[in-house]
Amino acid sequence: MNRAELADFLRRARARLSPGDVGLTPGARRRTPGLRREEVAQLAGMSADYYTRLEQRRGSHPSRQMLTALARALRLTADERDHLFHLAGEEPPRPSGSSGHVRPGLLMILDRLHDLPAQVLSDWGEVLAQNTMAVALSGEHTGENLVRRYFTDPALRAMIPPEDHATHARAHVAHLRAVVAARPDDPGPAALVAELRRASEEFRRLWASHEVAVRRAATKRFLHPVVGTLDLDCEVLLSDGHDQQLVVHSARPGTATYERLELLRVIGVQDLSPA
Numbered sequence: 708m709n710r711a712e713l714a715d716f717l718r719r720a721r722a723r724l725s726p727g728d729v730g731l732t733p734g735a736r737r738r739t740p741g742l743r744r745e746e747v748a749q750l751a752g753m754s755a756d757y758y759t760r761l762e763q764r765r766g767s768h769p770s771r772q773m774l775t776a777l778a779r780a781l782r783l784t785a786d787e788r789d790h791l792f793h794l795a796g797e798e799p800p801r802p803s804g805s806s807g808h809v810r811p812g813l814l815m816i817l818d819r820l821h822d823l824p825a826q827v828l829s830d831w832g833e834v835l836a837q838n839t840m841a842v843a844l845s846g847e848h849t850g851e852n853l854v855r856r857y858f859t860d861p862a863l864r865a866m867i868p869p870e871d872h873a874t875h876a877r878a879h880v881a882h883l884r885a886v887v888a889a890r891p892d893d894p895g896p897a898a899l900v901a902e903l904r905r906a907s908e909e910f911r912r913l914w915a916s917h918e919v920a921v922r923r924a925a926t927k928r929f930l931h932p933v934v935g936t937l938d939l940d941c942e943v944l945l946s947d948g949h950d951q952q953l954v955v956h957s958a959r960p961g962t963a964t965y966e967r968l969e970l971l972r973v974i975g976v977q978d979l980s981p982a
Contacts, residue, residue: 708796710764716794717762720781721747728782730818730838750780769795775808779836782811809835813953816944822972824939824956828853830922831886831896832879835951843975844929844937844956854879855899858907868928868936880913881920888919890950922952933974934967 722741726733729742729750748758753773760766769777774795778788788808789799800808809827817825817838824841828834832854837847845866848856856863857879867875887896903910922943929937939956958965 708768709794710766713791713794714762714764716791717747717758717777717781720783720787721762724782728815728818729780730821747777747780751776771797775800779809779814782814783808784811810951813951816953820955823968826954828952828954829895830950830952831883831899833895839975840972841956843971844931852899854883855903858903858910866929866931868930871928876909877913877918878920878922878925880910880916881918882922884914884917885919885921927956931967931971934971936964937967937971938962938964939968 721744722739724742725740726742726746729746731742731746744759744762745755748755751758751773753776757766761769771792774792774797775788777783778791781787783791785808792799813827814836817827817836820838820840822840824838824844826834826837826841826848832852834848834851834853837849853863857875864872883896883900887900890896900914904914924943925941927939927941929939931937937958939958942955942957944953944955945951958968
């Protein structure tokens with residue numbers, strides 16, 4: 708681990724970003740350009756003290772998960788992310804498999820969607836990034852796999868009307884089938900299939916039907932505990948390599964769902980459940 712080079716690289720990457728670049732409000736007048744250390748730490752999900760020690764050449768060896776979070780927080784390109792890993796004495800993620808590194812262009816769009824629920828997914832369901840509205844709609848799921856949770860966690864299905872469960876299940880399996888065939892050398896999707904075939908009879912039955920359908924635009928209904936039922940239009944924007952997706956939910960103006968989505972924006976992630 709090259710502490711001096713790592714510290715210099717982190718400082719320079721932080722200095723070139725403004726709060727608006729990462730979806731933060733500028734706040735009070737700043738004496739120096741760039742993000743504050745505590746803001747980078749917040750975006751990366753680590754303590755400000757630990758991040759400060761990294762910039763001061765005193766930090767302990769960061770984990771691969773932490774390096775990935777830093778690359779995302781600092782909006783690094785793929786080449787810069789690999790450089791970050793090398794400075795920390797780690798091998799960068801293998802390009803032949805799925806990557807958790809969110810492309811800066813997708814993050815830039817995500818940061819600017821303040822009033823719509825949006826998230827970045829890998830093509831096999833890994834939640835790579837969420838905005839505040841997405842968390843308010845369905846909870847914090849960054850780092851989780853939505854396909855796994857749909858077939859193993861009743862709490863996730865509770866957000867969907869019961870009459871829609873079968874449609875969602877078929878769509879998840881059909882899309883995963885397409886991904887596995889398109890990337891046979893990627894161990895991630897194949898391992899997920901093997902896991903769910905053991906864990907879920909429903910998944911096993913649907914997988915055996917061999918339906919194939921890539922995830923596209925659709926209308927989805929959500930059951931929110933505070934604002935009620937939301938009928939949302941779901942748009943799926945693909946990255947260049949089609950291995951990452953920006954999923955955006957919106958409501959048509961003038962509808963009850965539009966008003967409820969506005970209420971959700973005001974409420975945010977406050978816990979309004981009964982005490």
